[in-house]
Amino acid sequence: xxxxxxxxxxxxxxxxxxxxxxxxxxxxxxxxxxxxxxxxxxxxxxxxxxxxxxxxxxxxxxxxxxxxxxxxxxxxxxxxxxxxxxxxxxxxxxxxxxxxxxxxxxxxxxxxxxxxxxxxxxxxxxxxxxxxxxxxxxxxxxxxxxxxxxxxxxxxxxxxxxxxxxxxxxxxxxx
Amino acid sequence: xxxxxxxxxxxxxxxxxxxxxxxxxxxxxxxxxxxxxxxxxxxxxxxxxxxxxxxxxxxxxxxxxxxxxxxxxxxxxxxxxxxxxxxxxxxxxxxxxxxxxxxxxxxxxxxxxxxxxxxxxxxxxxxxxxxxxxxxxxxxxxxxxxxxxxxxxxxxxxxxxxxxxxxxxxxxxxxxxxxxxxxxxxxxxxxxxxxxxxxxxxxxxxxxxxxxxxxxxxxxxxxxxxxxxxxxxxxxxxxxxxxxxxxxxxxxxxxxxxxxxxxxxxxxxxxxxxxxxxxxxxxxxxxxxxxxxxxxxxxxxxxxxxxxxxxxxxxxxxxxxxxxxxxxxxxxxxxxxxxxxxxxxxxxxxxxxxxxxxxxxxxxxxxxxxxxxxxxxxxxxxxxxxxxxxxxxxxxxxxxxxxxxxxxxxxxxxxxxxxxxxxx
Numbered sequence: 001x002x003x004x005x006x007x008x009x010x011x012x013x014x015x016x017x018x019x020x021x022x023x024x025x026x027x028x029x030x031x032x033x034x035x036x037x038x039x040x041x042x043x044x045x046x047x048x049x050x051x052x053x054x055x056x057x058x059x060x061x062x063x064x065x066x067x068x069x070x071x072x073x074x075x076x077x078x079x080x081x082x083x084x085x086x087x088x089x090x091x092x093x094x095x096x097x098x099x100x101x102x103x104x105x106x107x108x109x110x111x112x113x114x115x116x117x118x119x120x121x122x123x124x125x126x127x128x129x130x131x132x133x134x135x136x137x138x139x140x141x142x143x144x145x146x147x148x149x150x151x152x153x154x155x156x157x158x159x160x161x162x163x164x165x166x167x168x169x170x171x172x173x174x175x
Numbered sequence: 176x177x178x179x180x181x182x183x184x185x186x187x188x189x190x191x192x193x194x195x196x197x198x199x200x201x202x203x204x205x206x207x208x209x210x211x212x213x214x215x216x217x218x219x220x221x222x223x224x225x226x227x228x229x230x231x232x233x234x235x236x237x238x239x240x241x242x243x244x245x246x247x248x249x250x251x252x253x254x255x256x257x258x259x260x261x262x263x264x265x266x267x268x269x270x271x272x273x274x275x276x277x278x279x280x281x282x283x284x285x286x287x288x289x290x291x292x293x294x295x296x297x298x299x300x301x302x303x304x305x306x307x308x309x310x311x312x313x314x315x316x317x318x319x320x321x322x323x324x325x326x327x328x329x330x331x332x333x334x335x336x337x338x339x340x341x342x343x344x345x346x347x348x349x350x351x352x353x354x355x356x357x358x359x360x361x362x363x364x365x366x367x368x369x370x371x372x373x374x375x376x377x378x379x380x381x382x383x384x385x386x387x388x389x390x391x392x393x394x395x396x397x398x399x400x401x402x403x404x405x406x407x408x409x410x411x412x413x414x415x416x417x418x419x420x421x422x423x424x425x426x427x428x429x430x431x432x433x434x435x436x437x438x439x440x441x442x443x444x445x446x447x448x449x450x451x452x453x454x455x456x457x458x459x460x461x462x463x464x465x466x467x468x469x470x471x472x473x474x475x476x477x478x479x480x481x482x483x484x485x486x487x488x489x490x491x492x493x494x495x496x497x498x499x500x501x502x503x504x505x506x507x508x509x510x511x512x513x514x515x516x517x518x519x520x521x522x523x524x525x526x527x528x529x530x531x532x533x534x535x536x537x538x539x540x541x542x543x544x545x546x547x548x549x550x551x552x553x554x555x556x557x558x559x560x561x562x563x564x565x566x567x568x569x570x571x572x573x574x575x576x577x578x579x580x581x582x583x584x585x586x587x588x589x590x591x592x593x594x595x596x597x598x599x
Binding site for chain 2: 010011014015018019022023026028032035036039040043047048050052103105106107109110121122124125126128131139140141146147149150153154156157160
């Protein structure tokens with residue numbers, strides 16, 4: 001992989017990386033800034049890219065992920081190092097969903113998941129990444145990721161039932 | 176929704192009991208997918224970032240280009256160009272060279288045209304060859320064709336033939352003997368049996384960091400140790416470890432060029448950016464002191480990772496042969512080379528567009544060229560073969576203001592030149 005090949009991949013990868021960032025950052029200007037940072041950092045370090053370890057796509061996602069984390073860390077006041085360590089790119093996803101109409105229920109459900117579960121669910125369902133790509137991005141095995149995803153969805157399904165039960169009870173009570 | 180069936184099938188495969196909740200899961204998956212924010216991007220931003228990336232490419236190349244050549248080279252070029260000048264020129268000076276050579280690279284001449292018809296195979300390298308420029312939105316054909324006029328010094332005629340280099344064929348036994356002579360037999364855990372040009376080998380101790388600092392077998396990242404920032408080694412210490420490795424294993428350092436600064440990786444762990452215990456260092460790949468360029472004009476880079484915990488080289492990604500063979504090939508005339516340079520040399524991806532619409536041309540000037548070595552890969556077989564041939568690198572004098580590539584590359588070997596579309 002050299003820098004010229006990298007530029008040729010740009011048109012395919014730009015929409016994916018921009019979307020990945022924009023899903024998690026509701027501000028358009030910031031999303032553009034972080035997308036620029038991701039691509040230019042990748043270009044700067046293109047010699048570090050090892051196609052035998054990961055695809056260019058997941059390498060870029062990795063840089064985008066770290067860029068997001070750095071952004072959240074530097075833009076959120078933290079009261080302690082421990083709090084700073086807990087920052088995840090997926091935390092702000094919930095804020096992003098809040099800006100969407102009619103998705104309060106999804107937000108409420110995703111809040112039931114751990115940050116790690118939420119991250120994997122969204123990489124799979126929003127970013128359309130395969131388990132192999134998520135494995136390259138997170139350093140986890142595909143088997144572990146599938147299990148985490150399955151448990152997360154099972155949890156969400158049971159939460160959906162609980163939610164509906166409360167809703168039905170509420171309806172009964174107000175009658 | 177896209178992928179819903181696939182996602183559901185994967186879930187049912189893991190836990191068939193979920194089949195009874197199939198409908199609920201389908202609704203859940205689709206609801207989460209629908210909650211995805213609607214994203215559109217500004218086309219102007221898309222274009223400006225692409226332009227910024229492309230503008231960065233020539234700067235990098237130009238730096239290496241300038242670094243590698245001195246005024247003395249230009250003077251020599253005017254006096255005479257010996258057949259193998261580009262092969263046997265003095266080594267590039269650097270303040271960060273590796274330890275003194277402990278082995279010598281051998282070049283053995285064989286019969287002319289011994290490698291058969293050489294193939295530029297430019298498709299294997301992507302488009303936009305020659306160092307940037309304004310590729311179209313698909314990243315391929317250039318919408319503007321640059322037309323170059325040579326304004327440099329009068330060049331002496333080239334020798335009628337020049338050498339093309341290839342790694343000498345190593346039998347499996349010879350390769351194993353080579354590894355044994357370097358005390359690297361147990362580093363070849365990938366079972367490689369020959370050189371194409373450089374091969375990656377790995378320290379048998381590579382598992383030392385597994386489970387403690389690195390997740391090698393799917394360990395839970397939360398149980399891993401975080402490498403403390405205060406234990407990062409200095410650049411000098413990292414280079415020292417690498418130099419010791421090179422000396423201890425009697426490696427031919429004349430194929431290894433200058434080091435880039437070690438790269439400290441960002442490692443995602445526990446939600447924060449931390450430090451990896453592996454430091455990566457880079458270096459230009461060279462043959463006999465000369466940087467090797469890809470067909471895109473970017474120098475080929477090697478890499479090694481240093482384990483900063485155990486203070487040893489963890490992998491070496493550029494084990495290079497010490498024996499090469501050289502074969503003479505007919506060179507083109509300067510007039511032929513200038514003709515090819517007129518339309519961008521290797522970077523003539525917009526020529527077809529320009530033929531169809533002559534208004535899409537921009538006139539630019541070229542300065543006096545220097546000679547570099549370019550690598551060609553024969554990808555027709557599973558074990559890629561590499562060849563190294565001389566090429567003119569013409570500086571584009573108006574590159575800064577025009578956004579054009581910073582130089583035009585034209586291979587000197589007639590065989591290669593004939594593969595470029597130069598018709599108008």
